[in-house]
Amino acid sequence: MTRAVNFYDEINPNTGKRKRRWETVKRNFQRIPHQTYIARFRHYLERHGTKKQKLDKIDDYVFDMFDRARESVLPVHDIDLRRWALKKAMDESLHN
Numbered sequence: 586m587t588r589a590v591n592f593y594d595e596i597n598p599n600t601g602k603r604k605r606r607w608e609t610v611k612r613n614f615q616r617i618p619h620q621t622y623i624a625r626f627r628h629y630l631e632r633h634g635t636k637k638q639k640l641d642k643i644d645d646y647v648f649d650m651f652d653r654a655r656e657s658v659l660p661v662h663d664i665d666l667r668r669w670a671l672k673k674a675m676d677e678s679l680h681n
Contacts, residue, residue: 586626589614593623632678639677646673 592613597604607620617623629635634642650669654661 586629589617590623590626590630636679639674639679642677643670643673643679646670 589610593603593605593607593610595604596602610623611617633639647666647669651661651666654665
């Protein structure tokens, strides 16, 4: 996403306008079917990723904490998993 947005937004220093047309961007990033996706990607980047990406980060964090606790031979309960997930969700601004 970042590469596509940066490629599309690159400015020509001589003219001060966009360096590339939409057809060029579409040829280089063939998985982006329409120009409106660039605006959507900008929105995702401002919010530090999509909801799925944030949930994946939370899942990885909770699993990592679980592994650390089990390596230290500590008991892990479901409330611990929930607490770790909620803490990480607050950090990722996904607290709904």
